[in-house]
Amino acid sequence: MRVIRRLTNIFGLTGFLGLAIAMCLSGCAKRPSAVTGLPAGVAMPASAPDSPVENTVPLTPPTSSELVEPGPINIMKATALPGRSYDKLQSEGGEELWVIARNSAKATPNDNKEPGSGALLTKGEGEKEEVPLPLRHTDVKASVHGYIGTVDVQQQFQNPYNAKIEAVYVFPLPHNAAVNEFVMTIGDRHIRGVIRERLEAEQIYQQAKSQGYVASLLTEERPNIFRQSVANIEPGKQIDVNIRYFQTLAYVDGWYEFVFPMVVGPRYNPSHITNGVGAVARNQGGTSGQSTEVQYLKPSERSGHEIALHLDVDAGVSIEEFSCVTHKISKTSTTPEQLSVDLSEGDRIPNKDFVLRYRIAGERIKSNFMVHRDERGGYFTMMLYPPKELGQLGRAPMEMVFVLDCSGSMSGEPIAQAKAAIRHALKQLQPGDSFQIINFSEHASQLGAKPLEATPENIRKGLAYVEALNSDGPTEMIEGIKAALDFPHDPERLRFVCFLTDGFIGNEAEILAAVHERIGASRIFSFGVGSCNRYLLDHLAKMGGGAVAHLGLHDNGAKVMDDFFERVSHPAMTDIKVDWGNLQVSEVYPQQMPDLFVGRPVILTGRFSGANTANIRVTGKAGVQPIELNFPVTLEDSAGNALPSVWARAKIAELADRTTYQANSDLQGEIKQVALDYGLISAFTAFLAVDSSQKTAGNVGTTVPVAVPVPEGVKYETTVPEK
Known part of the structure; x- marks a missing residue:
């Protein structure tokens, strides 16, 4: 497919801060760091934002030395294929690419950067008064194959006010979620976000916001807390944001556990902490003194936000039983190996984690060694089981x-x-x-x-x-x-x-x-x-x-x-060592091999090259008794394209753990580079999408944080301070 050679040859990269921040080509979806831009002295005509641009070469990201202080931006439409469904866009590669380029003028200071500044007052009266808020609905569709889950989350934002707004929503995802896809939908147009260095993405989002363009920004505040910002939502309009992530499931005593968190719990921050997660009442943003804030609804308030969740499980072996003690669900099963569940309509208030556990037949799952190969090489994940001998020792x-x-x-x-x-x-x-x-x-x-x-x-x-x-x-x-x-x-x-x-x-x-x-x-x-x-x-x-x-x-x-x-009550298997045989293995995570406890397998994720079959040998001790395990593996692709993202997220988690106790300035750079290489969100990268087809009318919209209920069982008055 043609990409932008002419744009790169003419404009270069030197004076460019912008990014490709919408639906990129199908090749860009694999390498979402593609960008190009304007050098000093070359201006993009602001009067012709819809000028077509021929796509002829791959786009490449600027180096850190090429990044400059942002000025006002012009946004140029590179290719447009309106009227296509999201699924069709994915399968056929027909997508949109929006290029943001820098002018020579300086940026206008923006005094409305912090969520909560100028928040609209929407205080309701009476018991359980419904508070109009911009997040209307969340739709979750998840599937599990083996022990890898794929989850699509759609957040539906709508402006219930008579003036333009920016919606800000702080929400949870699993801490091992590898978030690798981000799409903003306006009407029948789907704009694919791209991953960028966080500071760069935040700067461009603020510029797009100040100039009236609809934009979305997804940042990671903690490995399990994210912030979604959607700028310039016009009165009565709806904007959807779609997020996709992969994750591995926990497996204990024959039971899998699928968890979807629904609300961020209120955090306590010691007096010396300013980069924590503040808990405040609705309409009291900016009072916690923390870099991230969650606004909570009072017990007498509720919003119209509800959540729908559908989960398909393909276990590969018979599912013996399942349990969901957190929510009311309905279920269907087409075969003994498959299970589908839906949240019941009467239990869709997002105030607690959704947890589904299911037990499979036999002592071992069917696929405990899963692999995937692409142009970057081979990736694997292995579930290492504790040996039966552990259960026989007192x-x-x-x-x-x-x-x-x-x-x-x-x-x-x-x-x-x-x-x-x-x-x-x-x-x-x-x-x-x-x-x-x-x-x-x-x-x-x-x-x-x-x-x-x-x-x-x-x-x-x-x-x-x-x-x-x-x-x-x-x-x-x-x-x-x-x-x-x-x-x-x-x-x-x-x-x-x-x-x-x-x-x-x-x-x-x-x-x-x-x-x-x-x-x-x-x-x-x-x-x-x-x-x-x-x-x-x-x-x-x-x-x-x-x-x-x-x-x-x-x-x-x-x-x-x-x-x-x-x-x-039984000794753990310690001092574990793995001999990978003729399998050429590298970068296995976690790097520090955990001990094995009865009923608790360990998931190892790594890269490999070499043979199509291998015999893996695991040795260790239970007390003073030596133990040896041997099992052959066949390296057939069994995990789809999820494994590279799962591996990269495991590496990021390992590096992030080291930052908590190691004074090494290189660790942040390593995290950022892995995230950019694999198109994942992290503490130092962010997803960004901008619709530059037209500017919205009026001034910069008022910021409206999405207030949420406190988690089930948590008392509002003891955790949310009133100011």
Whole structure:
């Protein structure tokens, strides 16, 4: 297909800040970093924004040295194929490309950059008054093949006011989501966004916004928190934004778990933190002092926003049973291997995570080694199972340290669930074990100066201590970390530290750095309570060499704790090494091989070249006993095109973890380069789309943040400060 040789030959790259920021050609979809622009002294005629441009060569991104301070922009239509459906555009490659080029004039300062500035007042009156907000509906369509999920999210924005607006929506996605596609839809036109360095994308978005063009910007505020901004939505008009991501699913004791988070929980930020996630009441934007804010609806308010979700599962083997305790669903099954579920119409308020678990037949999934090859080489993902021998070995005496979050966000159902789980765990302790109970909010307190022997009398003391705990105050989790990891380790026992928390904090990096510094011989098992901060809970367990479990408000706390004791009652397989045979493997993530626990496989993702078959040999220890596993693999493409994105996201996560405890200025650059190379959003890249076919009328629109309900079980008055 022809691309823009003439534009590159004539205009060059030197004076250009702009990007191709709409639907790029089908080749650009694979390499979404394609751009071109104007050199100094060459002006693009502002009076002819619709001039056609011949496409004859691939477009390439400018280097950092070629980026200059942005000035006012002209936007030129390069190719237009209106009236095409999104699916058709994908399959045939007929797309639009919009080029933003810089003039020599300086940019006009923009005083309306922060979401919340000049927010429209839409306060409703009466109980459950519906508040008009720009996010009308979210539609989720997901499919799972093997243990890889593909999820398409459509956010439908509509302007309910009589003046132009900018909509800003802070929302969650899974922290391992590889977001690699972004399309803005206006009427029957579909404009494909491209990935750019974040600062560059933000600058161009602000310019397009100030000049009246409809534009969308997607940024990552945390690995599991994103910000969607849509500028210049005209009164009564609708603009849809489509996001696609891939992810691997958790697999525990024969059950898969598909999770779609629906709301960002309110975060507590210690006084020294300014780059956290602020929780504020609706219409009180800018009052938290944090770089990211979420506005929450009062209990007496609701918006018209609802969510629809459809999930198709193709397990490859029979699905024995399934469970969704978070939502009401309807289901259909065409074959024993397939399952389709939909959210019931009466349960579509987005105030809790959607969690579907399903159990498959047999002790192993059908495809535990999946591969994909493209022009960049081979990619694989492997699910490594714990050997049966682990379940046959008894456990040694252990030191259990329970760390309970007693902050205000845990008030009500969350702390009740967590306390019930701890009570059950105390009753499972055996002679020879010891235990400690630590609780934290603003400060940390504990049952005693040192762990207590698990005698009947001491267990009764522990039960009484737990019963007396209440939730109130801020979430100074660092105090709980210090109290749990700083006291001397008992060399005669294995120490297991169990954190029970919703993880609603804004200083995750500080917490993970403290864990890395203090972990020593302890293992951390994290229990996420309610609609929790899954990113923090998963990474606590990862850095702590343990595992994560999630204790939903409707889960059986005793069952969750029984599963935990089944896990720790047998030795883990440690000192794991993998001999890949004649498979030439590189860049495998996670780089630090995790231990294997009973019922808990580990997912490894990497690159390969070489043979079409291989014999993989895994060795390790269970206690002092050596264990060896061997299994052959056939390298047939079985994962579609998802694996390169999944691998790149795993690499970004590894690099991001290192930034929490390593002072290395090169890490951010590495993250950014991987994200640009694979077209993924990250902390340092962003998706951008601009419709330059016409300017909207009127001045810059008022910014309207999308207010959301607090998560189910979280009390508004204890977590959202009124100003």
